[in-house]
Amino acid sequence: MTPRRRRMTLVALIVLGVGAATAFALTAFQDNLLYFYSPSDVTAGKAPKDRVFRVGGMVPEGSFTRAEGSLEAHFALTDYAHEVKVSYTGVLPDLFREGQGVIARGRMGPDGVFIAEEVLAKHDENYMPPEVADALKKQHQKPPADGPLPTT
């Protein structure tokens, strides 16, 4: 092989490798994109039935229930227009409480209850997930005055 041809082979190999990697990346990417929906979207049936997605909103006061000694918790998420019921089994994050903005990742159950695999609340009492803040804004309703405000 002449040096030139050798170099071209090398370049071809690299292009091939990068191409294959890109193709693989794009598929992996599509499979692992998590879409975010507001409770209104979910109630309107916009959320997918068969794949994992995220839903975020405020946990309304008085919606949290748990049987004594059980790990299974039930609560609702609201954007002050619609509510979604959520069930979660496991340890909730430290800052989870009523009146807080949280994001839940999981899928819709057959009975219209969102089954969360993971619940996220942030380590800041004033924090509201930006998606939640946006979803609330879209509903033209401000959170109550004593509720969490986006940090300044």
Added chain:
Amino acid sequence: MAAELGHFALILAFCLTLPQAFFGLMGAHWRRPHWIALANRAVAGQWVFTLFSFACLSYVFYHNDFSVLYVAQNSNSELPTFYRFAAVWGAHEGSLLLWMLVQATWALGVAAFSGNMPQQMTSRVIGVLGVISAGFALFILLTSNPFLRLWPAAPDGRDLNPLLQDPALAIHPPMLYIGYVGFSVPFAFAVAAMLEGKLDSLWARWVRPWATVAWMFLTCGIALGSWWAYYELGWGGWWFWDPVENASFMPWLIGTALIHSLAVTEKRGLFKSWTLLLSITAFSLSLLGTFLVRSGVIESVHAFASDPGRGLFILAFLCVCVGGALGLYAWRAPLFRSNAGFAPVSRESFLLFNNILLVAATVVILIGTTYPMFMDAFGLDKVSVGPPYFEAMFLVPMLPMVFLLAPGMHAAWKKASFESIKKTLGVLLVVALVLALAVSVGAYGWNSVMTIVGLTAAFWVAGASLVDPINRWRNGHSLPASIIGMSVAHFGLALFIIGATTVESYKKETDLSLKPGQTTEHAGFEFTMTKLEDVAGPNYQAVQSEVVITRNGKQVAVVHPQKRVYRVQKNAMTEAGIDAHWHRDLFVAMGEPLGGDAWSLRLQYKPMVRFIWFGAAIMALGGLIAICDRRYRKRVTVDESAAAAAGAKTA
């Protein structure tokens, strides 16, 4: 008073960055030794004033001066003294002042340890560093001044975020910043070389120690952050592919590529423009990381209260620095053509692949991290990219890289034959495979092919990295520090892979509810909650449980996980109880009260998890050994410099 002095010193420091930049760059351009000397003085002055300013901020924290807004926001009279100092960089304003101090210290370092470089080169580097310092000083003064007064003064402060009240996190930001900012030095060297229009092996030799030191600190910083997340965020993961973690990991990957590419540039005078590009990219990604964290574009545990004005400033600064450097690159890169060749199988090829694969890994992470932001910016769907994407995609370039590492370490420059080493490497590969099978199938049980592949790669690299030092030592050859450093760093990588593979394959975790007196079984251990009590810390109240861990009736450990509530911010915090052992961690974290006396608990069994951070520490140690090499300290004479330049041309 201290706050005003600090503010004033900061303004003076800013004023001194301007002559540093101007006299440094123009003094070299017009060849005026006086100007160059002046730039050096400006560096010293800037460092003194920045240090003074930083000391003033520490002083007001120490004295709980809540008439300073930043102190009132981030400290409290009950905060233990140690954390009052750590609180200095506990939020945005102070951490930028730390950044500036680190930047000034690096410039001082360049000025002090550049005796073996031509004055012009040093001067240009200092000039470029001056420009960067000026940008950051201006940023602090205009948008994020930590010395602003609060009137009327607050009676007490709002306290440091409880998450940050931790020894590892107190030193994590300085380490990370020394690394981030450290990449400004190779960046400045790259710009200086392009301004000068000359780049030879000697240049690479000057840059190498700086790049290695920056890389070393970044390694430590990232490892500390990961360790902290493991025990303090409470849930036992060691890497979350959180945007901010990614932001620090991308410069690390590019920095690693840069270190390897510099080796080729030094030894063979090749990859010149590539090295320049990597130098520029490493620092650009550091700046991008800062932009991502500060601007509030992304949300994560690290994102401090953010402000779009700040993000805009950093973005503009990023454009000036990166745009300027890339423009210069486009203009000057054609000057740095090298016409040396190398065979397809040679150390150069292996290092080329190392670089391509590291850059590919960076691209993978960059896409995953920024894609949601672009989607959001264009008003499309709100999405996030989950950890499975990163976990799968990161391995695609990294796995071949690790397998190429073992032969690559032993490949000769120009053309490698492997005649002498083929057998050793083959034997090592077989031994590695046997060991991997013994560990995975034998000790822990079958998991997946990937577990065996990962462990084989790790054992092979570990073995191969020891071959060269042992051979040299046995044959009585010299063993330069750079060779030891390389071997140690690669050995550290192997340890890291062993840890990461094992813990990801064999970790066991469960959430359950437990009452005092109850026992549960997990991963072959029995966990008994014996006590539940209230304890008080200096600035928090906590519920503490005592969990006795036994195995086959024999006591293994007693851990005391806590659920703390800090008095000022009222945040609940999980303090995990960890029984650490070299080959496994037992991890107990308290969730929440479930009514009655029952608590939800998370129990985890983490085999080999310590190897992850230990491996990273060994990698950093390798860097430290490598920079001790004699040739970096040698003063270069005029003859030698000419010879090296000629050598690089003909080789």
